[in-house]
Every structure is written in structure tokens, then in C-alpha cells.
Amino acid sequence: MRVWPIFKKEMRLYFTSPVAYAILLVFTVVMGLFFYLQFSTFAMASMQGMMNPMMARELNVSDAVMRPLFFNTLSVILFLFLMPVITMRLFAEERRSGTLELLLTYPVRDGAVLAGKYLAALALYVVMLGLTLVYVAMMVYFARVEWGALLTLYLGLALMGAAFLAIGTFASSVTENQIVAALITGVILLGFWIVGWFSDSVGGAAGRVLSHFSIPERMDSLSKGVLDTRDIVYFVNLTALALFLSLKSLEARRWKG
Amino acid sequence: MIEVQRLTKCYGPITAIRDVSFSVAPGEIVGFLGPNGAGKSTTMRILACFMPASSGTARVAGHDVFAESLEVRRRIGYLPENVPLYGDLRVAPYLDFVAEVKGVGRAERRRRVAEVMERCLITDVQHRLIGRLSKGYRQRVGLAQAILGDPEVLILDEPTIGLDPKQITEIRSLIKSLAGRHTVILSTHILPEVSMVCDGVVIINKGSIVAQGPIDTLVDQFFPTARVEVEIAGPSAAVHAGMRAIPGVVAVQGVTVTDSAGRYVVEAARGRDVRAEIFALASQQRWRLLELRQVGTTLEEVFMRVVAGEEEVGP
Ligand SMILES: Nc1ncnc2c1ncn2[C@@H]1O[C@H](COP(=O)(O)OP(=O)(O)OP(=O)(O)O)[C@@H](O)[C@H]1O
Ligand SMILES: [Mg+2]
Numbered sequence: 109m110r111v112w113p114i115f116k117k118e119m120r121l122y123f124t125s126p127v128a129y130a131i132l133l134v135f136t137v138v139m140g141l142f143f144y145l146q147f148s149t150f151a152m153a154s155m156q157g158m159m160n161p162m163m164a165r166e167l168n169v170s171d172a173v174m175r176p177l178f179f180n181t182l183s184v185i186l187f188l189f190l191m192p193v194i195t196m197r198l199f200a201e202e203r204r205s206g207t208l209e210l211l212l213t214y215p216v217r218d219g220a221v222l223a224g225k226y227l228a229a230l231a232l233y234v235v236m237l238g239l240t241l242v243y244v245a246m247m248v249y250f251a252r253v254e255w256g257a258l259l260t261l262y263l264g265l266a267l268m269g270a271a272f273l274a275i276g277t278f279a280s281s282v283t284e285n286q287i288v289a290a291l292i293t294g295v296i297l298l299g300f301w302i303v304g305w306f307s308d309s310v311g312g313a314a315g316r317v318l319s320h321f322s323i324p325e326r327m328d329s330l331s332k333g334v335l336d337t338r339d340i341v342y343f344v345n346l347t348a349l350a351l352f353l354s355l356k357s358l359e360a361r362r363w364k365g
Numbered sequence: 366m367i368e369v370q371r372l373t374k375c376y377g378p379i380t381a382i383r384d385v386s387f388s389v390a391p392g393e394i395v396g397f398l399g400p401n402g403a404g405k406s407t408t409m410r411i412l413a414c415f416m417p418a419s420s421g422t423a424r425v426a427g428h429d430v431f432a433e434s435l436e437v438r439r440r441i442g443y444l445p446e447n448v449p450l451y452g453d454l455r456v457a458p459y460l461d462f463v464a465e466v467k468g469v470g471r472a473e474r475r476r477r478v479a480e481v482m483e484r485c486l487i488t489d490v491q492h493r494l495i496g497r498l499s500k501g502y503r504q505r506v507g508l509a510q511a512i513l514g515d516p517e518v519l520i521l522d523e524p525t526i527g528l529d530p531k532q533i534t535e536i537r538s539l540i541k542s543l544a545g546r547h548t549v550i551l552s553t554h555i556l557p558e559v560s561m562v563c564d565g566v567v568i569i570n571k572g573s574i575v576a577q578g579p580i581d582t583l584v585d586q587f588f589p590t591a592r593v594e595v596e597i598a599g600p601s602a603a604v605h606a607g608m609r610a611i612p613g614v615v616a617v618q619g620v621t622v623t624d625s626a627g628r629y630v631v632e633a634a635r636g637r638d639v640r641a642e643i644f645a646l647a648s649q650q651r652w653r654l655l656e657l658r659q660v661g662t663t664l665e666e667v668f669m670r671v672v673a674g675e676e677e678v679g680p
Binding site: 110112113114116117120121124125205206207208209210212213214215216217361362363 | 410413414415416417431434435438439441443445447449450451452453454458462463465466467468494510
């Protein structure tokens with residue numbers, strides 16, 4: 109499997125065009141702002157905590173800063189906005205410019221092309237998340253950091269991102285227009301977002317199925333600092349399904365017609 | 366090396382190619398000709414394993430393009446018609462990527478990339494962004510990625526389109542230098558190029574093969590006569606009749622004829638040279654012979670005759 113050269117090429121394409129920089133910049137700046145707001149609230153609370161030892165015990169950084177940082181409504185919107193941008197280029201642009209024709213006639217399996225591209229998107233996402241570690245580093249000076257909870261948080265974010273990116277990859281593989289790919293991704297993610305709303309009104313077994321697919325439901329435990337096995341399975345399954353569909357959509361061209 | 370049998374490809378209701386069969390021997394350079402929309406690119410895409418045929422088979426280097434696509438793709442270099450390249454990459458890193466994808470080892474890669482850049486005359490632009498190159502240079506980069514990795518078979522869709530005359534000559538000699546070691550199938554609209562570069566041609570029209578074989582054979586097949594162009598100042602009726610009476614002459618056609626002078630094309634059986642007799646006739650009749658020359662049959666004429674049908678071909 110020649111995944112590596114594809115991966116390298118995708119990374120190069122991310123970083124020779126302004127796309128990656130723009131994504132990273134927007135993400136870090138906005139998250140930095142949120143972080144500042146969260147952290148100052150936290151600092152205020154700890155000040156008060158100094159005077160009240162009972163309350164201080166309750167306070168810790170991942171609960172008070174990091175989780176709200178990632179799971180407030182605004183950062184969720186930021187995620188929903190940025191994830192499609194990371195993946196929209198992957199296949200759509202190659203299809204539009206015709207380079208896919210050349211790429212798929214090289215001696216690489218479709219699966220390797222897909223893997224290389226998906227992993228590149230994932231790597232960019234990891235870099236994106238990694239930049240927020242700067243905030244963690246800053247907090248190490250000011251407060252006690254529980255590394256276990258933090259690890260859980262980041263693992264959960266990575267899993268969630270992996271699923272979103274897989275969906276984005278699929279969307280990019282079905283169109284030759286990047287904007288359309290981004291829109292499809294956004295609509296699918298939004299769909300996963302709001303199915304939960306209907307679960308209550310539908311009720312019964314169908315309601316349970318709907319709430320099973322609902323992303324906020326899944327993120328709920330994540331945001332509480334618990335990495336539930338069922339959530340892991342959910343995100344892994346979602347990732348696998350989306351990647352499988354992407355592979356099929358790539359292979360569709362080889363079906364006799 | 367390339368064997369195509371009864372290949373048919375439909376795009377929905379459109380049948381792009383129908384029952385196409387031809388073969389290319391190892392080491393041969395074959396020109397794939399046809400008017401716009403004839404199905405050249407479609408056929409080449411199938412050969413390059415980009416898409417499957419609706420029916421029929423194609424084997425490249427001994428492997429079926431559908432069933433053993435990966436084996437075929439290891440052995441081909443493909444240049445698609447509009448030369449799709451990554452505009453955001455620089456030339457040398459791009460070629461390095463292609464070499465790596467084609468399985469050229471790390472140790473060899475640098476040398477191989479340098480070598481193809483030299484052969485395609487792009488060494489001096491190797492640090493430039495591909496998107497900023499001129500059309501001709503992009504074309505050369507496209508050619509470079511095709512020949513990278515020394516594939517047995519090259520499938521080149523209009524490799525010289527958009528090049529300046531000097532570049533065309535250079536790329537042509539490059540392609541020519543590939544003969545023997547590589548099997549090449551190239552499509553083009555520049556027919557003199559085919560006569561210069563190719564051993565044989567395959568002509569396709571409206572999705573079907575209409576002629577194939579070595580160029581000379583095709584010329585004989587479609588133009589069984591040799592032609593001589595004559596300009597004579599003399600009474601036209603007599604000149605016409607006189608030339609028609611020369612043994613072996615099958616036709617005399619006037620090109621521009623006035624009462625007292627005319628330009629004619631005289632057709633005789635192939636291999637029969639009637640120039641001496643025309644000269645003798647003219648001097649005997651005291652007509653002034655202004656011009657007398659043999660007209661070679663070009664591939665162009667063959668193409669026109671094959672593709673457009675006889676009636677549209679003037680002398
Ligand atoms: N993707 C496609 N979808 C539908 N029809 C197509 C597609 N590609 C090609 N065709 C049709 O198939 C026929 C053959 O096209 P093809 O591109 O093979 O011609 P060509 O011989 O390469 O022409 P040209 O000399 O203009 O490059 C044309 O009628 C074209 O309209
Ligand atoms: Mg074409």
C-alpha cells in the first residue's frame with residue numbers, strides 16, 4: 109500500500125496553499141479568545157476559592173476551563189464550520205482539475221489513495237488540536253492539571269474529529285465542487301446534530317435509534333469527562349462507515365457502465 | 366503489447382466507441398487519429414485503466430485492463446488530454462511524488478527525476494510552481510511524469526498540443542527516442558507529425574476504427590494510383606486527350622484549365638512513372654511544359670479520404 113507518498117503530497121498541498129494556515133489561524137485565534145474568557149472566569153473563581161477552601165477542592169482546570177472551551181456552543185459551531193473546510197478539497201478538487209484521472213492510473217489502490225488523503229486531513233486536525241496544548245501549557249503554571257482527564261478529553265475530541273473528517277471525505281468524493289462538498293458535509297453533520305431533538309417527540313424505539321445517532325448525545329458524556337466505550341464504538345463505526353462509502357464512491361467509476 | 370478487442374463504451378445514451386479492435390506490437394509507435402469526438406480519449410482512458418469499457422476486452426503488456434488493473438498500471442505511463450497537474454506543487458517535488466507512487470526506490474528517485482527533467486527539458490524550471498508554468502512547459506512536465514519509472518507502454522493523449530514549433534520538434538525527437546524500448550500509442554491532430562514519428566496508425570471515426578496499419582500500406586490501400594502534377598501551355602482538349610492516351614494513365618483531372626494552358630493531375634498505376642512520357646508528348650507536340658512533378662500522397666489525404674468519405678476529397 110503506497111499510502112505514504114499520497115499522505116506527503118496531501119500535506120504538501122495543504123501547506124503550499126493558504127488553506128491549512130487559514131484553518132489553523134482561525135482556529136487558534138478564536139479558541140484563544142474563548143480560552144481567555146474561560147480562564148479569566150476560572151481565575152476569578154479560584155480567587156474566591158482561596159477564601160473558601162471547600163470550594164477550591166471542587167475546582168480543577170479540565171472541568172473549569174478545557175471542557176467548556178471545547179464544548180461551548182460557539183466552539184461547536186467553529187468545529188462544524190472548520191471540519192468541512194479541511195476535507196472539502198480532498199477529492200472534489202482533484203476531480204475538477206482532472207488530476208484524479210492521473211492519480212488513479214498510477215499503480216496505487218483506491219484504498220491507499222483514500223487512506224493517504226484521510227490521514228492527511230486527520231493530521232491537520234491533530235495539529236489543530238495540538239495547538240490548543242499551548243493553553244494547557246500556560247495553565248500548568250497557574251493551576252493543578254489532571255492529566256488523565258485531559259487525555260480523555262483530547263482522545264474524545266480526536267475520535268469525534270475522525271468521524272467528522274471521514275464524513276467530509278465522503279462528501280468530497282461525490283462531487284467535483286469544493287463548496288458543494290463543504291455544504292454536504294455541513295448538512296450531514298448538522299443532521300447528526302439535530303436528530304436528537306426529534307428523538308423525544310418521536311419516542312419509543314425509533315426515538316432511541318435517533319438519539320443513538322445524535323452527536324450532542326455522544327458529546328455529552330465526553331464533555332463530562334467520561335470516555336464511554338459506547339461513544340468510542342459509535343465514533344469508530346461512523347468513521348468506518350463514512351470511509352467505506354468514500355471507497356465505494358471512488359470505485360464506482362470502475363464499475364462497468 | 367496492446368491488444369484491443371471489440372471494445373465498446375457508452376456514456377449513458379451516447380456510444381463513444383463501438384467494437385473497436387486493434388493491436389500494437391512491442392516497441393512500436395502508433396498514431397491514433399480521428400476527428401474531434403471520434404473516441405480517441407475514451408479509448409485511451411480505458412487503456413490507462415481509468416474507466417472500464419462497457420463491453421469488449423483490452424490487454425496491455427499481457428494483462429487485462431479491467432481484471433488486472435494494478436498490473437497494467439505498473440507498466441504504463443499515461444498523459445491525459447488536458448494535462449492535469451497540481452498547480453500548487455513545484456516541478457521537482459511533484460515528479461518526486463510521481464516517482465514514489467510509481468514505486469521508484471528512495472535511493473534511485475533523485476537520479477531518475479533529474480534524468481527525466483533533463484530529457485523533457487524542464488531542469489531549469491524545477492523549482493517553479495507548476496501552476497505558474499506556461500502551457501508548453503506544463504505539457505513537458507506531463508510528459509515527464511508519464512515516462513518516469515520507465516514504463517513499458519506509453520499512452521499519450523495529444524502530447525504536442527500547445528507547444529511551439531521548436532518544442533514540438535524536441536518532444537517529437539524525444540518520443541522517437543522512446544521507440545524500441547517502449548511501446549507508444551499517441552493521439553494527435555497534427556498529421557505530418559504522425560508520418561515523422563509513428564510506425565503505424567489507427568484511424569477512428571465516430572467511434573469505429575476505419576483504417577489501421579503502416580502508413581505506406583494505408584497509402585497504397587486508399588490511393589492505389591501515383592500522381593503527377595503537370596502544367597502545360599497548349600490547347601487544353603488536346604493536352605488532356607494526349608495525356609489520357611499514355612499507357613498506364615487511369616485518370617487526368619484538370620485543376621485550373623484555360624483554353625491555352627492548364628494544370629492537371631495525372632493518375633497512373635502505382636509504381637508506373639509517366640513523367641518521361643509526358644515530357645516526350647509535350648516536346649513532340651511543341652507544347653510548352655511549365656511544370657512536371659510527382660505528387661506524394663500524404664497521410665492527410667488518406668485521413669481525409671478515410672474519415673470524410675471519397676466524395677469530399679478533391680484532387
Ligand atoms: N464523460 C463523458 N460523458 C459523456 N459523454 C462523453 C464523455 N466523455 C466523452 N464523451 C463523448 O464521447 C465521444 C468521444 O469523446 P472523446 O473525448 O473520446 O473524443 P476524442 O476523439 O478524444 O476527441 P478530441 O479530438 O476532441 O479530443 C464524444 O461524443 C463525447 O461527447
Ligand atoms: Mg481527445
